[in-house]
Amino acid sequence: MSMQLDAKLKVEGTRFRLFAQSRYLKSFSEPEIVYVSLPPGAVKAGPEDERMFVIDAIGKKPYDRFGPQPQWDGRRHPPVEPDANGHFDYVDINSREFSCTTMYATVRRVLDIWEDYFKRPIEWAFQMYFERLELIPSIEWDNAQSGFGFLEFGFGRLPNGGIDHQSPYCQNFDVLAHELGHSIIFSEVGTPDTEASATDEYGGFHESCGDLVAIVASLHFDSVVNHILKHSSGNLFTVNELDRLGELPDGREIRVAFNYERMSTVSAEPHDLSLPLTGAIFDIFVGRYQAELVARGLITLDLALRSTHGQAPNSALPQIQAEFDQAYKGHEEGFKEALLSARDYLGRLLATAWDGLSANYLSYYKVGLALLKADRRLTGGANRDNIRANFAWREISLAHPVHLMRRLSETGMITPRRPYANPFMPEAVEHCSLAHRPLRDSSAM
Numbered sequence: 001m002s003m004q005l006d007a008k009l010k011v012e013g014t015r016f017r018l019f020a021q022s023r024y025l026k027s028f029s030e031p032e033i034v035y036v037s038l039p040p041g042a043v044k045a046g047p048e049d050e051r052m053f054v055i056d057a058i059g060k061k062p063y064d065r066f067g068p069q070p071q072w073d074g075r076r077h078p079p080v081e082p083d084a085n086g087h088f089d090y091v092d093i094n095s096r097e098f099s100c101t102t103m104y105a106t107v108r109r110v111l112d113i114w115e116d117y118f119k120r121p122i123e124w125a126f127q128m129y130f131e132r133l134e135l136i137p138s139i140e141w142d143n144a145q146s147g148f149g150f151l152e153f154g155f156g157r158l159p160n161g162g163i164d165h166q167s168p169y170c171q172n173f174d175v176l177a178h179e180l181g182h183s184i185i186f187s188e189v190g191t192p193d194t195e196a197s198a199t200d201e202y203g204g205f206h207e208s209c210g211d212l213v214a215i216v217a218s219l220h221f222d223s224v225v226n227h228i229l230k231h232s233s234g235n236l237f238t239v240n241e242l243d244r245l246g247e248l249p250d251g252r253e254i255r256v257a258f259n260y261e262r263m264s265t266v267s268a269e270p271h272d273l274s275l276p277l278t279g280a281i282f283d284i285f286v287g288r289y290q291a292e293l294v295a296r297g298l299i300t301l302d303l304a305l306r307s308t309h310g311q312a313p314n315s316a317l318p319q320i321q322a323e324f325d326q327a328y329k330g331h332e333e334g335f336k337e338a339l340l341s342a343r344d345y346l347g348r349l350l351a352t353a354w355d356g357l358s359a360n361y362l363s364y365y366k367v368g369l370a371l372l373k374a375d376r377r378l379t380g381g382a383n384r385d386n387i388r389a390n391f392a393w394r395e396i397s398l399a400h401p402v403h404l405m406r407r408l409s410e411t412g413m414i415t416p417r418r419p420y421a422n423p424f425m426p427e428a429v430e431h432c433s434l435a436h437r438p439l440r441d442s443s444a445m
């Protein structure tokens with residue numbers, strides 16, 4: 001959300017605490033206060049509000065096609081109460097109740113951020129079945145899944161098998177934000193009408209959007225922004241060694257943004273296929289950030305051009321970094337303002353572009369066209385060269401082999417690939433197949 005609205009919520013919102021990254025990372029071991037958009041008193045015991053509710057279920061197994069169907073009406077722990085002033089940041093971070101408050105606060109915060117970029121509410125895709133999103137923070141399971149009308153989370157897996165109770169998925173901001181990203185795309189872009197109109201690139205686009213939703217949301221944490229800037233001295237383009245990002249690569253989302261994949265280097269598997277698109281869009285954001293730095297007189301145009309992705313030979317990188325080190329020192333706040341301004345541009349750009357996209361026969365090329373159109377609306381086309389150059393570098397074009405394969409399969413010249421997802425299975429985090437239909441058999445409803 002915009003910097004202005006964020007400042008307003010700090011006065012008017014309801015307080016929670018959560019961890020920006022894994023709490024076991026040294027740089028992020030302290031929880032941060034976040035404010036959700038509802039005023040104190042509007043978030044009820046649960047926590048719950050008019051869009052979502054937490055159920056701390058007892059003895060629940062993961063939803064599947066055979067057991068009880070969403071939403072859960074079995075046994076549960078008592079709802080978590082707000083304090084006398086309506087806030088929830090009093091909850092002990094080592095208690096069971098913290099899982100409930102942190103899951104609610106993460107999902108609510110990510111929804112707040114993206115509704116602000118859309119400038120309107122994001123309606124749930126499942127609203128013909130359920131009024132509100134069900135959040136189940138903790139079940140005895142070494143996985144997590146998002147499905148039609150619910151998110152339910154277990155724990156990580158130990159290296160030798162078994163449940164790792166030290167890593168509850170519900171406290172992983174990136175994972176939750178990514179899953180909500182899928183929900184946003186189901187709401188705003190929808191699902192293909194037929195199997196034939198469901199392209200491989202629709203699957204890749206979905207995964208890419210999940211990552212981008214999480215990245216933009218993560219960039220609302222001071223600790224994450226400060227960490228990235230400090231470890232790179234503000235040089236985001238030539239971060240070719242992820243070690244330089246310190247502990248952040250342990251989180252998937254930021255890590256996947258710094259990738260060098262092109263359409264010719266990835267397979268049709270949705271996560272793999274998502275990488276060129278995520279990389280292209282993240283680099284558009286970095287290009288915008290560099291332009292902000294130049295406009296603010298913090299770096300020269302010459303340095304911006306030389307440090308642009310893919311421009312400089314490896315031998316020139318130490319010199320470029322030295323120039324950034326010098327430019328950054330003493331101007332940390334200016335760099336941060338430029339980054340936050342570029343973040344808000346990216347959020348508005350994506351929301352505007354997604355608004356105009358159809359799920360049928362979706363291609364990355366069409367995503368590029370939608371971004372150009374969105375940029376024209378937002379800035380009069382100030383970033384068109386940036387968008388074109390980054391899509392070209394990633395080899396996203398009309399004539400890409402993935403499209404060709406799709407067209408050939410439609411004409412029967414090659415065997416069609418498997419559909420992008422089994423529509424009746426919810427998304428398991430580790431396997432991440434897309435879910436867009438209710439779990440229950442629709443004939444039984």
Ligand SMILES: [Zn+2]
Nearest residue numbers: 178207210432
């Ligand atoms: Zn996913």
